Amino acid sequence: xxxxxxxxxxxxxxxxxxxxxxxxxxxxxxxxxxxxxxxxxxxxxxxxxxxxxxxxxxxxxxxxxxxxxxxxxxxxxxxxxxxxxxxxxxxxxxxxxxxxxxxxxxxxxxxxxxxxxxxxxxxxxxxxxxxxxxxxxxxxxxxxxxxxxxxxxxxxxxxxxxxxxxxxxxxxxxxxxxxxxxxxxxxxxxxxxxxxxxxxxxxxxxxxxxxxxxxxxxxxxxxxxxxxxxxxxxxxxxxxxxxxxxxxxxxxxxxxxxxxxxxxxxx
Numbered sequence: 652x653x654x655x656x657x658x659x660x661x662x663x664x665x666x667x668x669x670x671x672x673x674x675x676x677x678x679x680x681x682x683x684x685x686x687x688x689x690x691x692x693x694x695x696x697x698x699x700x701x702x703x704x705x706x707x708x709x710x711x712x713x714x715x716x717x718x719x720x721x722x723x724x725x726x727x728x729x730x731x732x733x734x735x736x737x738x739x740x741x742x743x744x745x746x747x748x749x750x751x752x753x754x755x756x757x758x759x760x761x762x763x764x765x766x767x768x769x770x771x772x773x774x775x776x777x778x779x780x781x782x783x784x785x786x787x788x789x790x791x792x793x794x795x796x797x798x799x800x801x802x803x804x805x806x807x808x809x810x811x812x813x814x815x816x817x818x819x820x821x822x823x824x825x826x827x828x829x830x831x832x833x834x835x836x837x838x839x840x841x842x843x844x845x846x847x848x849x850x851x852x853x854x855x856x857x858x859x860x861x862x863x864x865x866x867x868x869x870x871x872x873x874x875x876x877x878x879x880x881x882x883x884x885x886x887x888x889x890x891x892x893x894x895x896x897x898x899x900x901x902x903x904x905x906x907x908x909x910x911x912x913x914x915x916x917x918x
Contacts, residue, residue, distance in 0.1 A: 661879020672833025700848030738801025
């Protein structure tokens, strides 16, 4: 997969970052795994690490251009943010030791279980509480879940938005607010995970496959993805599309299904 193709897919990560709160993980993990398929069993591990760096930049930029009135809903969440970061550090370390196949199938299982939960459990597609205003005080998720969410998200190379967005949705937030608040939470998870990935041992197959890595990160793939993503984030944050809330929720579920199917051929 060449640089032009990765840049084009980067456009998609920009869209998912703004509209769905995915800092890039659910798109970049399958894409980078395909791009670096020559690494064999280490491809998913490299994809997970590269995804973390893409999410740091995407989620950081998206957070910076999010209206302060929306970010105000995170006031008082300091303990939650610390636990998310601590869990992310542990999850990133676990990725280095876990078999590559485990990370791949855990990713698929995680997405599949989430889709099932969103479809069957009330509160996401059919909110049972009044939708909150952008400045609502509902917490993104209980503090006690901070460390587990951070660990799972970092282990799989995703930003945790698939846990935080449904939680905020069920707390009464609109999809627009829930996905916007997912970006700062993704940033908190991605930073420690990205830092750990740089200190990882070299992948033996990298030299033979002519893939240049920094730790476990593929900098060329990350740069191409960001080249496509950042302009899209800037435009969509300035002029967000108006999507009916119910259609927004269904599109979120549909995107998860596409990502799960995209990972299956790697098995």
